[in-house]
Amino acid sequence: MSEPILSIRGLTKTYRNGPRALDNVDLDINPGEIFALLGPNGAGKTTLIGAVCGLVRPTGGTITAFGHDLARDWRRARARIGLVPQELATDMFETVWRAVAYSQGLFGKPYNAARIEEILKSLSLWDKKDAQIRALSGGMKRRVLIAKALAHDPELLFLDEPTAGVDVELRKDMWEQIAALKERGVTIILTTHYIEEAEGMADRVGIIQGGRIRMVDEKRAMMERLGTTEAVIALASPLASVPESLAGFGATLSEGGTRLTYRGGNGEGKGRAEVAQLAQALTRAGIGFTSLDIHDSSLEDIFVGLLGEREAA
């Protein structure tokens, strides 16, 4: 395993007269991965990004990016980090081209018209290059923010709610852009409310709640560990109890013995295989059924379940 590109240890942030926004956060980000940070509103996602990007002064802890301690060697680290903020904060009277050129210069890069052209074309902004930003739609403004963040070719890119307020088509377009950035070797950390986004793109997922990292794992492993399959089988005739031959499946009867429900598996195919075995066992036992409804839990189910457990605890 290669060295983490970003390493956070014991990161704490307490706002003046406010709650503890980050509480002893430890997190490592691997080079080249897409890491999705999930959490409810006010969980500390934006504060965490702000602490790494220099917008928030941590109360305690250390942040190391590319081997540089951000408290001391922040210039070298920040030159390689890009940020797309949640808010549509841009100079509305500036043209798209000038706004991107400004970002390139601000991060100490020489003016490179060819690179700006390449970025604008890749984000479908080329025909808007001379337009004032205020004249663009919300989705296009979001693209301008991405273009600005890419102007200095960052190796680590933070996307704070990149698809918030963006229509479905543009959202898919942006997912493609993010995938293309990953292809180019850019490490991406994104926060999102659309859990399907994390499910579709992320290599690893972190769940943050109340300023604490609750869980970090590879998406596949998390779904395997916490994912389940639910199958509801409508029986042709009611059963008084689950027959002995089906006991190993852990299925339960409901609705007067007319519904047989199975919950199990790992979200990675094991559950579906067991449902198939259960159906075969029903047939072998001569128990007829009229329908079979299967549902695999999504990352969202896992996320909601985890947060629910924590809140109940």
Add this chain to the structure above:
Amino acid sequence: MHFNPRSGFAIYQREMARAFRTAFQSILSPVLTTSLYFVVFGSVIGARMEPVGGVPYGAFIIPGLLMLTILGETTSNASFGIYMPRFTGTIYELLSAPVGVAETLAGFVGAAATKGLILAAIILATARLFVEYEIAYPLLAAFYIMLVAASFALFGFILGIWADSFEKLGIIPMLILTPLTFLGGTFYSIRDLPQPWDAVALANPIAFLVSGLRYAFYGVSDVPIGLSLGLTLGFLTVCTIIIAVIFRTGWRLRE
């Protein structure tokens, strides 16, 4: 100290572009206002006034009016330059960039000072249309204008970080700088004030600035030029230290 010229130049270029984009407000408007002063006080009323310290009245008021414009405009430009990104949220980019206090000041303060100098040049050229004057020490005048423009651009920068509303942004230039400049000998010599007002007037730091520029223009002043220069350099140093502390602590910049 680490300094990345590209970053500083990017900020400078953007601030200058903003000034030219709003040329009427940032350049034409102050030039027009100052020209009106020249017409009314310099040309019309000035023709009936006695010379002050051997300088015709129309020419006498030029350094004071120049100071009035430079102080007001550089302070407003620099304060607006940093306040707007804070207000709109675009400051995130500056804070997340590998940019320190040196590049930020070179960009914001450099641009505000440049705008002040451009204004001064236009106002001096415009003044020629209404009154006759000769500058005794042109190099000293240019240096002094640059020094004052840079100092008040720094002051404006602090103001822009301190302010948390547009109202506060306008309070200092409108309620403090303008009255102090008017009362700092723009239209009269402090020496001509009756006692104890001549001594009271010297409690006004702007009086030292007006006097210093008047010395560079005509070789006459209310206070020694060394004192004016020392005070301005001291003000510049204090402002620079305050900004360095703001960047170090992140006051009103970083949460």
